[in-house]
Amino acid sequence: MTELKLVKGIQARHIKIFIENGITTAEALAMSGFKSITAMDGIGEATSKKLIWNARSALGMTEFKSISKFQENHEFISTGSLNFNAILGGGIETGFITEVFGPFKSGKTNLAHTLCVTTQLPKGKGGLSGAVIYIDTENTFSKEKIKRITRRFGLKPEDVLSHIFHARIYSSDHQAQMILEAEKLVKEKNVRLIILDSLMALLRAEYIGIGMLPQRQATLNQMIHALSRIAESYNIAILVTNQVAQQIKGMFSGIDAIGGNIVAHGCQIRVMLKTKGFAANNSLERKAIIVDAPDLPPEDCQFFITPAGIADTEKIDFSSMEENIEAKFVMANDEFTLEKIRGIGKNIMKKLEQIGITTTEQLKDINPDDLAKDLPGISSKKVKEWIEQIPA
Ligand SMILES: Nc1ncnc2c1ncn2[C@@H]1O[C@H](COP(=O)(O)OP(=O)(O)O)[C@@H](O)[C@H]1O
Ligand SMILES: [Mg+2]
Numbered sequence: 001m002t003e004l005k006l007v008k009g010i011q012a013r014h015i016k017i018f019i020e021n022g023i024t025t026a027e028a029l030a031m032s033g034f035k036s037i038t039a040m041d042g043i044g045e046a047t048s049k050k051l052i053w054n055a056r057s058a059l060g061m062t063e064f065k066s067i068s069k070f071q072e073n074h075e076f077i078s079t080g081s082l083n084f085n086a087i088l089g090g091g092i093e094t095g096f097i098t099e100v101f102g103p104f105k106s107g108k109t110n111l112a113h114t115l116c117v118t119t120q121l122p123k124g125k126g127g128l129s130g131a132v133i134y135i136d137t138e139n140t141f142s143k144e145k146i147k148r149i150t151r152r153f154g155l156k157p158e159d160v161l162s163h164i165f166h167a168r169i170y171s172s173d174h175q176a177q178m179i180l181e182a183e184k185l186v187k188e189k190n191v192r193l194i195i196l197d198s199l200m201a202l203l204r205a206e207y208i209g210i211g212m213l214p215q216r217q218a219t220l221n222q223m224i225h226a227l228s229r230i231a232e233s234y235n236i237a238i239l240v241t242n243q244v245a246q247q248i249k250g251m252f253s254g255i256d257a258i259g260g261n262i263v264a265h266g267c268q269i270r271v272m273l274k275t276k277g278f279a280a281n282n283s284l285e286r287k288a289i290i291v292d293a294p295d296l297p298p299e300d301c302q303f304f305i306t307p308a309g310i311a312d313t314e315k316i317d318f319s320s321m322e323e324n325i326e327a328k329f330v331m332a333n334d335e336f337t338l339e340k341i342r343g344i345g346k347n348i349m350k351k352l353e354q355i356g357i358t359t360t361e362q363l364k365d366i367n368p369d370d371l372a373k374d375l376p377g378i379s380s381k382k383v384k385e386w387i388e389q390i391p392a
Pocket of ligand 2: 108109138
């Protein structure tokens with residue numbers, strides 16, 4: 001991240017205004033649109049244009065680059081169902097907004113809860129060793145559900161709960177405010193997923209009738225833009241849930257997400273959830289359908305809602321989940337040292353030191369088979385597990 005003060009021509013009073021409006025880095029300024037910056041009190045059109053352009057040129061955004069230099073470092077978070085992960089190309093993807101829409105009871109909130117836990121799993125186990133922000137507009141967050149999911153994945157409940165940052169939201173402007181607040185937390189707490197459950201509930205209740213539609217869409221547009229910018233600037237995943245309504249398009253009618261084109265175009269990955277048959281039946285089987293994604297075919301899959309979150313089967317056997325993976329947190333500015341690796345204690349540290357390995361960099365470069373030979377009682381599989389935990 002680049003500090004705002006490094007943008008050419010920026011003054012202290014501009015920085016103050018930007019920070020008040022949630023723009024705290026040069027990247028955030030550079031990714032903003034002219035209109036949203038001009039709309040801030042105290043920033044005129046000429047200043048707005050000059051500062052945005054200067055921020056962009058400072059960050060190399062005003063040049064075309066050869067595609068060979070293109071960086072694609074997107075990562076994935078497990079949904080809890082391997083089938084669901086497969087149609088998503090690996091899971092919920094960082095850098096993008098994923099919109100999950102479906103009728104009441106289709107599993108949106110259960111998916112959101114499952115992701116609160118799986119995001120905290122280590123890399124290589126379905127997670128990103130990251131914290132989660134939960135923006136809750138429907139008051140459906142359940143700590144008990146989180147604890148059950150935590151047990152299923154063998155994590156420690158206190159650890160997991162302490163890395164979920166929750167805010168209950170009461171109005172649409174509160175929602176917009178907390179989206180901007182979330183950005184601050186992302187920088188401080190190694191957040192890798194922001195959940196907004198749900199996107200439209202408050203907007204739908206507050207802006208009633210066709211006359212208020214333009215205002216509603218303007219507010220929505222701002223929120224989606226802010227989220228999209230946060231997803232991209234910090235390479236984190238964003239999950240928004242959405243309701244559906246019967247929509248009539250010319251001669252046709254069908255179920256569609258609400259929010260119109262702004263939501264449809266603003267969310268890069270769109271997934272529809274369906275209850276099987278009639279919502280009235282008691283089955284907990286659900287269907288997920290990829291509706292739109294830049295690089296995924298329009299596939300669908302089955303999954304289940306269970307007491308311990310989203311899964312591939314109806315019943316989860318808790319007894320087989322005794323592996324007990326401890327979540328280890330790598331805070332944004334913390335250095336990742338050898339003792340942070342799960343499975344490496346004092347004894348092994350000493351042995352590694354005798355062989356000359358004192359940093360994660362050295363461990364990463366070593367052949368697991370060779371190292372296992374030097375460490376009695378340690379398999380090369382174990383060494384591989386250590387290496388997998390080292391962040392890139
Ligand atoms: N502990 C549980 N065990 C099994 N099913 C559950 C449990 N909790 C909720 N469900 C089921 O999940 C469904 C609600 O899912 P939810 O994720 O809240 O839907 P949405 O957010 O899409 O409205 C209901 O059908 C409910 O029966
Ligand atoms: Mg819900």
